[in-house]
Amino acid sequence: MAKVLIIGAGVAGASAALALEQAGWDVVVVDKARRPGGRCATRRLSADPASPWFDYGAQYFTARTAPFRDRVAHDLEAGILARWTPQVCVAERGEHGWQLNSSPDDRERLISPNGLNHWVRYLFEQADIDVRCGQGVRGLYRTAKGWRADLGEHGRLHADAVVLTAPAVQAAALLGERTQAFPVxxxxxxxxxxxxxxxxxxPAVPDCQALFVHQGPLSWCADNSHKAGQTHSDARLWTLHAGPQFSAEHLEDTPESIATTLTREFANITALSTRQMRLVRTHRWRYARPGPVAEALDPPCQAVPDEGIVLAGDWLAGGRVEGAWRSGAAAAAQLTD
Ligand SMILES: Cc1cc2nc3c(=O)[nH]c(=O)nc-3n(C[C@H](O)[C@H](O)[C@H](O)COP(=O)(O)OP(=O)(O)OC[C@H]3O[C@@H](n4cnc5c(N)ncnc54)[C@H](O)[C@@H]3O)c2cc1C
Structure with a gap:
C-alpha cells in the first residue's frame, strides 16, 4: 500500500486525508500544533470541560460547492455541525458617532455546537486517520524512493508521496531549494x-450577535456565547478580529497594546464601557486570511506529479474553510489520478 504523509491537520489536511484513505492509501498526518484543527481554533475558558468555549480563528463557514455541501449535510445530520442564525449588523461611523445597522446578509452560516475545532477533530476521528500532533516537520527531502520528513526529536518519516498544507511561507521554508518547483x-x-x-x-449587545466593521482597526466581532446557545448570561464571550491593514501595521505590537486598542474600539462601537469588559485571550495569526496575491488556482492546489508532492491549503483556493476543503480534495485527486 502506498504511503502518503500529510503535513498539517487543518481542514485541507482533513479533506486530503479522508479522500486518500478512501482511495486505499496508507495515510499519516503530522501537525506541529498540540491538536488538529489549524485555524479552526477553539478554546474553553478553563480546563473544566463544561466551561464556555469560543472560536478565536474561523468563526463560521459557508458551503456552496456540491461535494462540500454533501460533507456538510452528513455532518449536520450527525449533529457535529449546526446552522448559526445571529442578528448580524454592520457598524457605520457617521457624523454622530457609530451606528449599528441590520445587515441584509442572510447566508447560511455553519458552526459546530462545541466549536469549529471539534468538527475538524471529528473528521479525522470518524475515519480513524493516524494523526500525530506536536510533531513539526523541520525539513522535507526527496529520496530515491520518495520523501523523507525530519521531525527533530520525533525522528524521521518516509513516504511515497507528500501533501503539504502549511501556509505558503511555512511551506516554502520546508521545501528549501525545491521551492523553485512551485511558481505559486x-x-x-x-x-x-x-x-x-x-x-x-x-455583556450582550441588544439585537446584535455578529458585527461587520469596515472602518478603523476592527473588522469582525461575534458573540460566541450565542453560537454556543447560551442566551441568558451577562458575561458573554466576544471574539474581536482586527482588519488586515491594522494587523499588518501593528504586527509586532505587544498583545497589551493591541488589546487596549481593540477593546476601546469595541466599546465605542457598541456603547459598552471598557470597564464592563475582561480580557480572556489574545492571539496573533501571522497567516490568517487571503492576502494581496491570493488568487485561486484551478485546480486549487499545485502538484509536481512525477515527484509525488502536492501543495494544498486555503491560500490556493481563495481562502476560507470551504477553499481549504476543496484544495485538500484536489490534492488527493492529483495523487490518485
Ligand atoms: C482570525 C481568522 C478568522 C477566520 N474566519 C473565517 C471565517 O469566518 N470563515 C471561513 O470560512 N474561514 C475563516 N478563516 C479562514 C479559515 O480558518 C482557513 O481558511 C482554514 O481553516 C484553513 O485551513 P488549512 O487547512 O488550509 O490551513 P491551516 O488551518 O492553517 O492548517 C495548516 C496546518 O499546518 C500545520 N503546520 C504548519 N507548518 C507545519 C510543519 N512544519 N509541520 C507540521 N505541521 C505544520 C499548522 O500547525 C496547521 O495546523 C479565518 C481564519 C482566521 C485566522
Whole structure:
C-alpha cells in the first residue's frame, strides 16, 4: 500500500486525508500544533470541560460547492455541525458617532455546537486517520524512493508521496531549494494576511450577535456565547478580529497594546464601557486570511506529479474553510489520478 504523509491537520489536511484513505492509501498526518484543527481554533475558558468555549480563528463557514455541501449535510445530520442564525449588523461611523445597522446578509452560516475545532477533530476521528500532533516537520527531502520528513526529536518519516498544507511561507521554508518547483510560492509572504484576534468577556449587545466593521482597526466581532446557545448570561464571550491593514501595521505590537486598542474600539462601537469588559485571550495569526496575491488556482492546489508532492491549503483556493476543503480534495485527486 502506498504511503502518503500529510503535513498539517487543518481542514485541507482533513479533506486530503479522508479522500486518500478512501482511495486505499496508507495515510499519516503530522501537525506541529498540540491538536488538529489549524485555524479552526477553539478554546474553553478553563480546563473544566463544561466551561464556555469560543472560536478565536474561523468563526463560521459557508458551503456552496456540491461535494462540500454533501460533507456538510452528513455532518449536520450527525449533529457535529449546526446552522448559526445571529442578528448580524454592520457598524457605520457617521457624523454622530457609530451606528449599528441590520445587515441584509442572510447566508447560511455553519458552526459546530462545541466549536469549529471539534468538527475538524471529528473528521479525522470518524475515519480513524493516524494523526500525530506536536510533531513539526523541520525539513522535507526527496529520496530515491520518495520523501523523507525530519521531525527533530520525533525522528524521521518516509513516504511515497507528500501533501503539504502549511501556509505558503511555512511551506516554502520546508521545501528549501525545491521551492523553485512551485511558481505559486514566488510571493509566498503575500498569500496570507495577518489578523490580531481578541476574546473578551462583555455583556450582550441588544439585537446584535455578529458585527461587520469596515472602518478603523476592527473588522469582525461575534458573540460566541450565542453560537454556543447560551442566551441568558451577562458575561458573554466576544471574539474581536482586527482588519488586515491594522494587523499588518501593528504586527509586532505587544498583545497589551493591541488589546487596549481593540477593546476601546469595541466599546465605542457598541456603547459598552471598557470597564464592563475582561480580557480572556489574545492571539496573533501571522497567516490568517487571503492576502494581496491570493488568487485561486484551478485546480486549487499545485502538484509536481512525477515527484509525488502536492501543495494544498486555503491560500490556493481563495481562502476560507470551504477553499481549504476543496484544495485538500484536489490534492488527493492529483495523487490518485
Ligand atoms: C482570525 C481568522 C478568522 C477566520 N474566519 C473565517 C471565517 O469566518 N470563515 C471561513 O470560512 N474561514 C475563516 N478563516 C479562514 C479559515 O480558518 C482557513 O481558511 C482554514 O481553516 C484553513 O485551513 P488549512 O487547512 O488550509 O490551513 P491551516 O488551518 O492553517 O492548517 C495548516 C496546518 O499546518 C500545520 N503546520 C504548519 N507548518 C507545519 C510543519 N512544519 N509541520 C507540521 N505541521 C505544520 C499548522 O500547525 C496547521 O495546523 C479565518 C481564519 C482566521 C485566522
Amino acid at each position: 510560492l514566488g510571493e509566498a509572504r503575500h498569500r496570507l494576511s495577518p489578523c490580531h484576534s481578541l476574546v473578551v468577556a462583555a
